[in-house]
Amino acid sequence: MSSLDRHTDYGSTPFTEAGIGRDPFAVFADWLRAAEEAEVYEPNALVVSTVDQDARPSSRTVLLKGFDAQGFDFVTNYRSRKGRALLANPAVSLLFPWYSLRRQVIISGDAHPAEPNVSDAYFDARPRESKLASIASDQSEPIASRDLLEQRMRDLLERYPEGSQIPRPEKWGAFRVTPRTIEFWQGRSARFHDRLRFTAAAGGGWTLERLQP
DSSP states (O other): OOTTTOOOOOOOOOOOSTTOOSOHHHHHHHHHHHHHHTTOSSTTEEEEEEEOTTSOEEEEEEEOOEEETTEEEEEEETTSHHHHHHHHOOEEEEEEEEGGGTEEEEEEEEEEEOOHHHHHHHHHTSOHHHHHHHHHOOTTOOOSOHHHHHHHHHHHHHHSOTTOOOOOOTTEEEEEEEEEEEEEEEOOGGGOOEEEEEEEOTTSSEEEEEEOO
C-alpha cells in the first residue's frame, strides 16, 4: 500500500487542559524530555520557517540549542538565507515534529540576534571540526565543487591545530525567538486531534485555549 493511501490511527491518549498549568515552557520541557526518553532521533530538531524581504517563504531544519522563560535559541550563519530573511523580517515559525510520539509543537514569534556572549558560549561548546566548518562555509552561497569546501577545511585544520583557540566568526551566532504563541498538538483517532494553544498576554503571562482539530 502506498503511503498516500495509508491511514494511521494515532491512538486515544488524551491531552487536556486539566493539570496543564499556565506555563508553556514547563509543558515544552516535559514534552522534550519525553522525546529524549523515547529516543526520538534528534529530539531537539525543529523546522524554521521564515519570510524574506520579498515575501518569499522558506523552511529548513536546525537544532534547538537552548530555551528558557524568555525564548528559544538556535544558531546559524547570519549571512545565510534564513539569517538574511530574519534580519529583514523577524517573524518566524518553529515546528518540532515528534512523529513517533504523535506530537508536535508549533511556535510563532519574532527572532533577533542573541547577545554576543550567548553566541560565544554556543560556539565554544561546539566540537573543533564543527567550529571550523562554520568558518569554512559561506552558508547558502553557491560553490563550484565539494572539493573546494574540503580544501577550505584542510586549510583551517592546518591553521588551527588541536588545542588552538578558535575565534567565533562574526557571521555566525545565535537567534533568540521570543514566542507570541506556543501550540501543543497531540494526535488522536479519526484525525480528531487535541490542540492547545498558549498566547502571550499583553500584561504578561499566557492565555490558554483549545483549537478545533
